[in-house]
Amino acid sequence: KRLETEQFIDQGLRNDWFTAHLQPIVSLSDGRVAGFEALMRLRHPERGILPPAEIIGIAEENGAIGRIGDCILSKAIADLAVISKLDGLADIYLAVNFSPLQFEPALPARLAALLLENGITPARIVVEITEAVLMLDSPVVRDVLDALSELGCRIALDDFGTGYSSLSYLNRFPVDIVKIDQSFTRSLSSDQPDVRRKSRMLVEGIRTISHQMGCAVVAEGIETTEQWDILQTMDVEFGQGYLLSRPLPLDALLEKLDEFATPDMPARRAAAS
Ligand code: C2E
Ligand code: CA
Ligand code: CA
Numbered sequence: 001k002r003l004e005t006e007q008f009i010d011q012g013l014r015n016d017w018f019t020a021h022l023q024p025i026v027s028l029s030d031g032r033v034a035g036f037e038a039l040m041r042l043r044h045p046e047r048g049i050l051p052p053a054e055i056i057g058i059a060e061e062n063g064a065i066g067r068i069g070d071c072i073l074s075k076a077i078a079d080l081a082v083i084s085k086l087d088g089l090a091d092i093y094l095a096v097n098f099s100p101l102q103f104e105p106a107l108p109a110r111l112a113a114l115l116l117e118n119g120i121t122p123a124r125i126v127v128e129i130t131e132a133v134l135m136l137d138s139p140v141v142r143d144v145l146d147a148l149s150e151l152g153c154r155i156a157l158d159d160f161g162t163g164y165s166s167l168s169y170l171n172r173f174p175v176d177i178v179k180i181d182q183s184f185t186r187s188l189s190s191d192q193p194d195v196r197r198k199s200r201m202l203v204e205g206i207r208t209i210s211h212q213m214g215c216a217v218v219a220e221g222i223e224t225t226e227q228w229d230i231l232q233t234m235d236v237e238f239g240q241g242y243l244l245s246r247p248l249p250l251d252a253l254l255e256k257l258d259e260f261a262t263p264d265m266p267a268r269r270a271a272a273s
Contacts, residue, residue: 008042018072019040019249020079022248024240025239026244026260028231029237034092035238036095037247038097040097055068059099063101077094077118086257093154094124094125097158098127100129103141107148126176129145133145155175157178162181176214178217180220182241186221186227189230203234203236222241
């Protein structure tokens with residue numbers, strides 16, 4: 001199985017099978033699309049679309065993650081340039097996931113060059129990292145994060161609240177956005193009243209701390225209107241999840257964007273549920 005995945009990675013890089021699917025990130029107050037997260041997919045000619053979980057783990061071990069990451073980054077930025085031409089979407093942002101191994105000294109300059117080529121300002125890029133990046137606690141990672149931040153990119157802390165000492169990272173690194181892990185969103189609509197009540201307190205706590213640290217908050221994994229409604233009352237700025245849209249390839253996304261609110265149209269939430 002492992003050998004097979006390594007083969008897919010290898011063939012994928014040679015034959016251009018890697019692609020980015022995009023998932024809208026929506027403003028909870030008015031339903032407008034604020035940005036997109038790029039999620040890696042491998043389009044295998046026989047096996048179809050393969051999700052990233054396994055591929056990334058193995059690519060991190062055999063070193064292919066650097067090349068995969070570069071490929072996703074350039075494709076997603078090219079997609080952003082296309083989406084930006086649509087009415088009302090000129091300022092929309094793109095969030096890209098980074099593995100710890102991608103944090104090498106040349107990254108900020110490479111990203112800056114890519115952005116220039118595509119006519120996109122750094123402020124429209126969000127670098128999503130998990131604690132795995134910060135736990136390395138290496139001077140190189142620190143310098144790269146600082147350089148990305150100075151370039152004007154924003155840094156988002158992914159899966160917040162699930163790993164080790166997330167709170168202390170807010171203090172030590174230039175974090176701009178906190179992404180509340182999907183497990184919290186799910187528990188907000190648990191069948192058990194006690195779980196619901198406690199999850200609510202946890203989300204409110206994370207929100208309050210994040211805001212006090214100057215970070216915006218994104219709730220991940222919104223699947224039901226009930227979760228959407230609860231989060232809307234909680235002063236959480238942004239949300240993302242299957243209720244709004246699954247991650248989609250560019251052409252499907254461009255069609256889907258009609259369902260979302262635009263600057264001159266009131267919120268029309270996608271009726272995906
Ligand atoms: P993540 O960054 O936390 O991404 C969110 C994951 O949740 C995605 O899974 C997305 O498809 C899924 N998701 C979105 N909305 C919902 C929902 O409402 N319900 C549920 N159950 N799931 C939802 P995906 O695409 O399989 O990606 C898994 C993980 O793989 C990502 O988690 C991220 O850590 C990693 N990943 C994805 N693309 C890249 C990449 O280009 N580079 C790196 N280094 N990692 C990536
Ligand atoms: Ca992410
Ligand atoms: Ca996440």
